Amino acid sequence: MAPNLKTGARANGNAGRFSSNASKGTEIIPSPFDYIVVGAGSAGCVLARRLVDAGKSVCLLESGGRDNHPFVHLPAGFVKTLVNAKLTWRYRTEGCPGSDGRRIPMVHGRMLGGTSSVNGMVYVRGQAEDYDAWERMGNAGWGFRGVLPYFKAIEARVGEGDEQHRGRDGEMPVTDSDWRHPLCDAFIDAAAALGIPRGGDPNGAGQHGAGYYQRNIHGGRRISSARAFLRPVLRNPGLDLRTGAHVTGIVFEGKRAVGVRYVRDEDRSHAIELRAREVILCAGALASPKLLQLSGVGPAAALQGIGVPVLHALAGVGESLRDHYSLRVILRAKGATTINDLARGPRLLAEALRWMRGRPSILAVSAAIAYAFVKSEPRLATPDAALIFTPASYEGGVLGLLDRFPGMTCGGWQLRPESQGYVRARSNDPFQLPSVQPNYLDREADRIVAVATLRMLRRILAVPAMARYCEAELAPGPDVDSDDDLLDYARRTSTTCCHPVGTCKMGPARDPLAVVDAELRVHGLGGLRVVDASIMPMITSGNTNAPTMMIAAKAADLILGKPGA
Numbered sequence: 001m002a003p004n005l006k007t008g009a010r011a012n013g014n015a016g017r018f019s020s021n022a023s024k025g026t027e028i029i030p031s032p033f034d035y036i037v038v039g040a041g042s043a044g045c046v047l048a049r050r051l052v053d054a055g056k057s058v059c060l061l062e063s064g065g066r067d068n069h070p071f072v073h074l075p076a077g078f079v080k081t082l083v084n085a086k087l088t089w090r091y092r093t094e095g096c097p098g099s100d101g102r103r104i105p106m107v108h109g110r111m112l113g114g115t116s117s118v119n120g121m122v123y124v125r126g127q128a129e130d131y132d133a134w135e136r137m138g139n140a141g142w143g144f145r146g147v148l149p150y151f152k153a154i155e156a157r158v159g160e161g162d163e164q165h166r167g168r169d170g171e172m173p174v175t176d177s178d179w180r181h182p183l184c185d186a187f188i189d190a191a192a193a194l195g196i197p198r199g200g201d202p203n204g205a206g207q208h209g210a211g212y213y214q215r216n217i218h219g220g221r222r223i224s225s226a227r228a229f230l231r232p233v234l235r236n237p238g239l240d241l242r243t244g245a246h247v248t249g250i251v252f253e254g255k256r257a258v259g260v261r262y263v264r265d266e267d268r269s270h271a272i273e274l275r276a277r278e279v280i281l282c283a284g285a286l287a288s289p290k291l292l293q294l295s296g297v298g299p300a301a302a303l304q305g306i307g308v309p310v311l312h313a314l315a316g317v318g319e320s321l322r323d324h325y326s327l328r329v330i331l332r333a334k335g336a337t338t339i340n341d342l343a344r345g346p347r348l349l350a351e352a353l354r355w356m357r358g359r360p361s362i363l364a365v366s367a368a369i370a371y372a373f374v375k376s377e378p379r380l381a382t383p384d385a386a387l388i389f390t391p392a393s394y395e396g397g398v399l400g401l402l403d404r405f406p407g408m409t410c411g412g413w414q415l416r417p418e419s420q421g422y423v424r425a426r427s428n429d430p431f432q433l434p435s436v437q438p439n440y441l442d443r444e445a446d447r448i449v450a451v452a453t454l455r456m457l458r459r460i461l462a463v464p465a466m467a468r469y470c471e472a473e474l475a476p477g478p479d480v481d482s483d484d485d486l487l488d489y490a491r492r493t494s495t496t497c498c499h500p501v502g503t504c505k506m507g508p509a510r511d512p513l514a515v516v517d518a519e520l521r522v523h524g525l526g527g528l529r530v531v532d533a534s535i536m537p538m539i540t541s542g543n544t545n546a547p548t549m550m551i552a553a554k555a556a557d558l559i560l561g562k563p564g565a
Contacts, residue, residue: 026261026271033059036260036276038247040128042545043552044282045225046154050556052238059260059274061245073535079400081118086131088118091286091436098441098492106436106498108284113224116545120367121222123174123214124542125151125203127382131380135463137537138508150553165204166320171228173218177369179360183336183391183408183469184212184370189378190463197316199541202373207541208383210372220355225549248293248430252311257528272353278460278527285500285534286423289318290434293425307428309320312524314396316513320505321421322539324497325440326413329457330393333406334471339392340402370517376452386542389414410461411455413497418443423503441491450490451483483565499544504534519558531555
């Protein structure tokens with residue numbers, strides 16, 4: 001029997017109209033859905049849309065609220081939403097030698113759209129070689145030829161792009177920056193002077209080059225996965241959206257997932273149990289492994305250590321964590337007006353008026369504006385580092401607190417770090433955030449690339465096209481020059497790009513740390529899949545939002561059994 005979706009509240013998640021079979025404080029919803037999707041973020045919104053479009057009944061559960069805060073849709077508003085505890089999960093990494101013992105904030109979105117509602121809006125697919133490596137690891141169909149159709153299917157490219165690689169008819173707009181700045185132009189010119197190709201399409205045939213980032217901004221507004229994919233189907237009778245629904249566990253019958261339990265912040269003593277043909281976790285690389293662990297799926301010793309009975313021992317749950325670790329060079333600028341200047345007083349009012357009139361404005365730019373994908377060594381076949389540039393600098397490195405002098409920031413990070421860490425539930429309390437240990441710079445290769453990246457940034461800044469705008473290097477500073485000093489600076493000041501992946505990694509059963517197979521089904525269990533960045537067996541060469549949406553689009557075809565998946 002299909003669920004009575006018309007009586008289930010979509011906006012506030014009120015399940016009171018469903019018949020109740022309460023037991024021990026749990027309300028059981030008897031009518032099953034086809035699918036329960038946990039998490040309405042980058043992956044969950046795409047997946048729910050595709051399943052609903054296919055005529056399936058979907059209950060989409062999101063622990064946060066609606067994406068109706070005005071700063072969510074204003075691109076520059078990310079500097080406010082990222083520090084808003086009501087809109088974000090306030091994760092923090094464990095200290096490690098590579099972070100000089102610092103616990104680094106790792107913020108994720110907690111609302112419709114998830115992190116795509118608070119991120120920097122940069123759109124990068126990564127290199128074809130990334131996905132070919134996934135396939136070589138035993139994941140059939142996940143090579144670049146297998147994933148390209150899904151990248152194209154989700155994309156509504158606005159601007160140049162060859163039809164072989166770019167999509168025009170998808171839901172997610174991908175635009176070029178309409179806000180140009182002389183410092184960004186100088187950065188690109190300086191990179192070109194060092195032999196880095198100018199322009200090109202980093203989401204096309206090859207990534208190597210320098211230019212302005214492509215973004216998920218259209219009409220001066222952020223386009224999150226919720227806005228692009230979910231909003232058009234909110235009134236579809238096949239969708240039951242429940243916000244404020246914090247999933248506390250997966251319900252199993254034997255080794256088969258049959259539903260989930262969730263509670264609301266206003267009444268955590270009252271649990272609601274939903275049933276479905278299949279449960280799909282889209283909660284992200286930090287929350288999905290934690291939920292599996294709290295449900296008795298994971299490394300046996302770790303589960304026993306927090307008092308969770310072991311339902312299914314699976315060693316890889318929460319392991320294989322990788323993240324991009326961002327370094328930066330900060331400078332005082334001269335001879336140019338920077339965002340530091342434009343974001344104050346009458347100039348800010350002028351920028352607001354430009355935005356309201358649909359003209360280029362600092363209110364509608366991505367967090368990073370210019371890029372250079374580079375090789376730390378000439379012998380490399382493809383880039384292994386991303387350099388980013390923004391004509392702005394932040395006081396004390398605090399996001400949103402701009403310096404009161406003209407400033408600019410050059411950042412850089414290794415595209416495919418080798419260091420790995422873990423995510424582990426701290427206790428059996430579903431409301432306690434997990435332990436997140438990325439083990440930054442744990443591998444020697446990563447330390448070498450970190451130093452090489454800082455030196456590459458300095459080489460670009462020393463090119464005359466760029467040097468004429470540089471009044472002083474504020475950090476790391478001219479006295480920090482030896483390899484040891486640069487590495488020490490990286491340890492003391494680098495921060496997360498918030499690109500965690502791999503904690504439910506995809507791989508064949510012979511891989512002792514694989515969690516899901518190539519159809520994203522959890523090894524050894526029925527009725528349960530994971531569809532988010534946690535399944536990436538290796539991190540992609542760039543920002544992870546675009547690959548996460550691609551994963552969800554491909555997963556929908558796998559779930560539906562469509563050919564070509």
